[in-house]
Amino acid sequence: MLNPSAAQVEPPEGSTAVGTGKGGVGKSTVAAHLAGESAAAGHRTLLICVTGQDDDDLGIKRYGRGIHPQGPSAIDGEGLYRAIHDRTPLQPIREVRPNLDVLPGGPKVADVANVLMLRMMQEGPTVVLSLARSLAPIAPLYDRVIFDSAPENDALEQLVLASTKTLIVPTRSDESSIKGMERISRNFKVVKQQVNPYLEMAGAFLYGSNRSATLMHNAVRNDIRTTLGEGTPILDTIVGYREVPARNARKKGLLFGEYADLLPTSATPRDVKAGRATEADVVPETIIPLSKEMRELTTEIFEHHGRTA
Numbered sequence: 001m002l003n004p005s006a007a008q009v010e011p012p013e014g015s016t017a018v019g020t021g022k023g024g025v026g027k028s029t030v031a032a033h034l035a036g037e038s039a040a041a042g043h044r045t046l047l048i049c050v051t052g053q054d055d056d057d058l059g060i061k062r063y064g065r066g067i068h069p070q071g072p073s074a075i076d077g078e079g080l081y082r083a084i085h086d087r088t089p090l091q092p093i094r095e096v097r098p099n100l101d102v103l104p105g106g107p108k109v110a111d112v113a114n115v116l117m118l119r120m121m122q123e124g125p126t127v128v129l130s131l132a133r134s135l136a137p138i139a140p141l142y143d144r145v146i147f148d149s150a151p152e153n154d155a156l157e158q159l160v161l162a163s164t165k166t167l168i169v170p171t172r173s174d175e176s177s178i179k180g181m182e183r184i185s186r187n188f189k190v191v192k193q194q195v196n197p198y199l200e201m202a203g204a205f206l207y208g209s210n211r212s213a214t215l216m217h218n219a220v221r222n223d224i225r226t227t228l229g230e231g232t233p234i235l236d237t238i239v240g241y242r243e244v245p246a247r248n249a250r251k252k253g254l255l256f257g258e259y260a261d262l263l264p265t266s267a268t269p270r271d272v273k274a275g276r277a278t279e280a281d282v283v284p285e286t287i288i289p290l291s292k293e294m295r296e297l298t299t300e301i302f303e304h305h306g307r308t309a
C-alpha cells in the first residue's frame with residue numbers, strides 16, 4: 001500500500017501529458033504516436049491513458065498486443081482504477097511494442113473520478129496525487145511517460161496534471177476548441193499552485209488543419225496565446241486533416257507509420273471491384289503524408305522538450 005499522506009510527489013523526468021478541455025481534437029492520437037515514436041527510438045516508454053474511452057490505437061484489445069499482468073484484467077481502465085482504488089503501484093501491459101508499456105483507458109476510468117471525490121472529504125486536495133503515487137514506484141523503469149487525458153472532466157484532468165512534469169496542448173482551429181483550452185489552463189494553474197510545482201507548459205499546437213491555410217494559422221496562434229498566456233511556446237508543425245487514413249489506422253490498431261509500411265502490399269480498388277479484397281484491405285496513399293507529418297510533430301515535441309529540460 002502506498003503512503004496516502006505524502007504531501008508532494010515529484011513527477012518523473014521525461015513525463016508529458018497531452019491535454020486540452022475539448023473532446024475530439026486529437027489528444028489520444030498524438031499521445032499514442034508520441035509513445036510509439038519514443039519507444040521505437042529506443043527509449044523505455046510508458047503510456048497511461050486516463051480516458052473513459054479506449055480508442056485502442058495500439059491494437060491491445062482488438063489484436064491482443066502486449067503481455068498482460070497476471071491476475072485481474074488491466075484493459076478497459078480496470079488496471080488504472082484498481083491501482084488508484086487499492087493505492088498500489090501501476091501494473092501496465094508490457095511490450096505492446098518493443099520498449100512500450102501501456103495502461104489502457106476505458107469505461108472504468110469514470111469510477112476513478114468517484115473514488116477521488118469520496119476521498120477528497122478526508123484527504124483534501126492532495127487526493128489528486130493518487131496517480132502520481134501509483135506511478136512513482138515503477139517510474140524508474142522508464143525514460144519517458146506519456147499521459148493521454150480525458151476532456152471535460154476536471155478531476156481526471158487534475159489527476160494527470162499532478163503526475164506530469166510537462167503539458168502539451170493540441171487544438172483544432174474552431175472556437176470551441178480554443179475555448180476548451182481555458183479549462184486546461186485553469187486546471188494547470190490550480191494543480192501547479194496546490195500540489196505539483198514542477199508542472200510546466202511545454203507548448204501548444206494546431207492539429208488536423210489544412211496545412212496551406214497560413215493566415216488562419218496565424219490567427220489561431222494569437223487565440224492560443226490569448227487563452228494560454230503570451231509566453232506559451234507554439235509548435236510549427238501542423239498535421240493535416242486526413243480523415244480516411246487516420247480512421248483506418250485506428251481500426252487496424254496501427255500507428256500511422258506502421259500502417260504506411262503496409263502500402264506496398266496493399267490491395268487495390270481493382271481488387272475490391274473484382275471481389276478479391278474488401279475496402280478495408282486498401283491502404284490509402286494519403287497515409288504517407290499523414291505519417292510523415294506525425295513524425296515531424298513528435299520529433300518537434302521531443303526536441304522542444306529537450307531544450308526546455
Ligand SMILES: Nc1ncnc2c1ncn2[C@@H]1O[C@H](COP(=O)(O)OP(=O)(O)OP(=O)(O)O)[C@@H](O)[C@H]1O
Nearest residue numbers: 023024025026027028029151240241242243246247
Ligand atoms: N490528422 C487527422 N485528420 C483527420 N482525422 C484525424 C486525424 N487524427 C486523428 N483523427 C481522427 O479524429 C478523431 C478524434 O481524434 P482523437 O480520438 O485522437 O481525439 P481526442 O482529443 O483524443 O478525442 P476525445 O476527447 O474523444 O478523447 C478520431 O476519429 C481520429 O481517428
Ligand SMILES: [Mg+2]
Nearest residue numbers: 027028051149
Ligand atoms: Mg481521446
